[in-house]
Amino acid sequence: MPAPLSAIPVHLITGFLGSGKSSLIRRLIEQKPADERWAVVINEFGRVGIDQAMFEAREDLVVKGLPGGCLCCQLAFVLQASLVNLLHRHRPDRLIIEPSGLGHPAGLIEVLRGEGLGEALAVRDVIALLDPRRLDDPRARAHETFRDQLVMADGVALTMTDLATPAQVQAAKAWLGELWPRKYWIREAPHGELPLSLLQDARRHDDGGDVPASAIHRVAREGASLLPQEAASDGRDPGPGRPIREAGASLGHASLGWRWHAGDVFDLDRLAARLGELPAGLRVKGVLHTTEGWRLYNRAEGVVSLGDTAWRRDSRLELIGEAGELPDAERLERSLAGCLIDR
Numbered sequence: 001m002p003a004p005l006s007a008i009p010v011h012l013i014t015g016f017l018g019s020g021k022s023s024l025i026r027r028l029i030e031q032k033p034a035d036e037r038w039a040v041v042i043n044e045f046g047r048v049g050i051d052q053a054m055f056e057a058r059e060d061l062v063v064k065g066l067p068g069g070c071l072c073c074q075l076a077f078v079l080q081a082s083l084v085n086l087l088h089r090h091r092p093d094r095l096i097i098e099p100s101g102l103g104h105p106a107g108l109i110e111v112l113r114g115e116g117l118g119e120a121l122a123v124r125d126v127i128a129l130l131d132p133r134r135l136d137d138p139r140a141r142a143h144e145t146f147r148d149q150l151v152m153a154d155g156v157a158l159t160m161t162d163l164a165t166p167a168q169v170q171a172a173k174a175w176l177g178e179l180w181p182r183k184y185w186i187r188e189a190p191h192g193e194l195p196l197s198l199l200q201d202a203r204r205h206d207d208g209g210d211v212p213a214s215a216i217h218r219v220a221r222e223g224a225s226l227l228p229q230e231a232a233s234d235g236r237d238p239g240p241g242r243p244i245r246e247a248g249a250s251l252g253h254a255s256l257g258w259r260w261h262a263g264d265v266f267d268l269d270r271l272a273a274r275l276g277e278l279p280a281g282l283r284v285k286g287v288l289h290t291t292e293g294w295r296l297y298n299r300a301e302g303v304v305s306l307g308d309t310a311w312r313r314d315s316r317l318e319l320i321g322e323a324g325e326l327p328d329a330e331r332l333e334r335s336l337a338g339c340l341i342d343r
Contacts, residue, residue, distance in 0.1 A: 020129055020192055023054075026055065047257060049065045095121065258336070272304075279327070294311060
């Protein structure tokens with residue numbers, strides 16, 4: 001009989017929408033000791049599920065996607081059941097959890113320390129990511145979840161520093177230095193580069209001090225407990241030329257996404273031009289079959305990047321923005337259909 005699971009190190013990698021969490025986790029995985037098996041749980045606010053496409057399947061790496069809400073509220077019960085199954089089936093040496101950019105760490109830690117998980121897991125230092133440029137937006141500083149993610153963090157990784165000015169980086173360090181509790185460390189992490197030693201040497205996270213779970217997340221969690229639990233899509237697969245649309249809304253934000261059949265191919269130039277016309281404030285990401293091969297598309301804070309991906313299951317695109325800011329779904333879907341090539 002397998003030994004009981006006990007004190008598996010758990011690392012929360014938090015950060016607001018578009019802060020580069022998946023990229024940083026991928027860089028950490030590149031440093032993984034060969035004799036360790038890791039499990040990574042990726043939560044996306046949107047219902048389509050794209051970030052998991054950044055990770056290739058490996059025997060020593062288990063990746064579980066939980067799209068369609070926030071782990072600390074709408075998906076709290078799904079997370080608990082999924083983790084119990086994952087831990088007993090794969091028995092990882094280390095667990096990394098990437099909450100949604102709108103997730104509140106206090107509620108998530110409460111789940112991880114709850115019945116059925118508390119003895120098996122040991123929550124280590126919470127790492128928050130911060131794009132220094134975001135502090136230029138007064139709405140970000142005033143956003144409850146954005147601020148709480150940073151207040152509760154034990155360490156902060158400054159991402160996108162290659163796109164920020166030296167003054168923005170210094171301003172971010174000064175602002176973080178005024179937060180309480182004080183951070184154990186603040187490190188620049190351009191392109192997601194962060195030493196694995198920060199995880200390996202991490203302490204147990206304390207009880208979170210005076211930062212309670214957010215009221216808006218608590219209400220969402222209570223509402224979710226009264227509904228049938230499902231993580232994102234209903235299991236349907238798109239047919240050729242017949243995409244499936246997914247939409248959701250909570251926590252003051254909304255998502256709009258599509259899945260296309262793997263045989264549908266987009267003209268990359270036309271698609272890039274169309275996506276470039278979307279409002280600048282939207283978070284846009286996708287994994288897409290294009291005339292230039294399969295590509296990861298990522299737009300955060302108005303900056304677009306394209307990358308390669310091993311994903312071949314289907315094409316996916318997701319938009320996330322504040323409530324009321326998303327474009328008309330029908331009109332955009334017709335416009336995207338015009339970017340497909342005839343086969």
